[in-house]
Amino acid sequence: MKLTRTHLLSAALAAAAALQAPQARAVQLSEVLYDATGTDNGKVFVELWGAPGTSLDGFTIEGVNGADGAIAPTLTLTGAIPADGFFVVGDTDGTASQVANVDLTLNFDFQNGPDSVVLRNALGQVLDSLGYGVFGATDIFAGEGNAAPGAAAGQSLARLFANRDTNDNAADFALLDIPTPGTGPLSVPEPRAVIAVALLACGLSAVRRPRHT
Numbered sequence: 550m551k552l553t554r555t556h557l558l559s560a561a562l563a564a565a566a567a568l569q570a571p572q573a574r575a576v577q578l579s580e581v582l583y584d585a586t587g588t589d590n591g592k593v594f595v596e597l598w599g600a601p602g603t604s605l606d607g608f609t610i611e612g613v614n615g616a617d618g619a620i621a622p623t624l625t626l627t628g629a630i631p632a633d634g635f636f637v638v639g640d641t642d643g644t645a646s647q648v649a650n651v652d653l654t655l656n657f658d659f660q661n662g663p664d665s666v667v668l669r670n671a672l673g674q675v676l677d678s679l680g681y682g683v684f685g686a687t688d689i690f691a692g693e694g695n696a697a698p699g700a701a702a703g704q705s706l707a708r709l710f711a712n713r714d715t716n717d718n719a720a721d722f723a724l725l726d727i728p729t730p731g732t733g734p735l736s737v738p739e740p741r742a743v744i745a746v747a748l749l750a751c752g753l754s755a756v757r758r759p760r761h762t
């Protein structure tokens with residue numbers, strides 16, 4: 550088959566897509582603190598990352614007990630992802646939340662693990678999930694891939710890149726001694742993808758137009 554400019558451009562774009570870092574969902578879990586130092590009251594939080602302006606009305610966050618799969622708590626969300634892409638749901642101590650950069654306050658707490666946190670959209674579909682701790686053979690794991698490590702009191706579990714998801718909790722999340730609700734690093738396209746596009750695009754010049762005689 551004779552190569553055309555369209556063929557080479559399509560190949561370049563396909564190579565770039567294959568080499569890009571795994572893309573995030575429209576909304577996903579980006580950081581969770583489930584065991585605060587001292588009392589949990591007013592200190593625990595769940596941070597979401599998503600496309601700015603995305604409505605969260607009707608979305609839910611569930612805590613899944615690793616021992617028996619029981620669901621508690623269930624948090625019903627309202628609001629929208631702000632311009633910076635981070636939306637923080639913070640626990641309230643009855644009057645206010647001690648969580649920084651909080652966007653929504655609800656009364657909740659999660660168990661210390663092994664357990665899971667599940668994010669669902671307004672249709673009830675699972676968008677993302679995080680399982681943490683050491684799960685036994687009969688425990689219920691509702692996360693993705695392999696479980697993230699269990700956190701000590703005061704530590705949070707945060708994505709290495711808030712906008713990247715490989716569908717493996719152990720690979721995507723790390724422990725933070727100092728939690729960062731409302732902020733986090735973002736992944737950029739890998740340089741090799743850009744190079745691949747450039748190299749394949751250069752091949753466009755090799756496709757010469759037929760000479761007129």
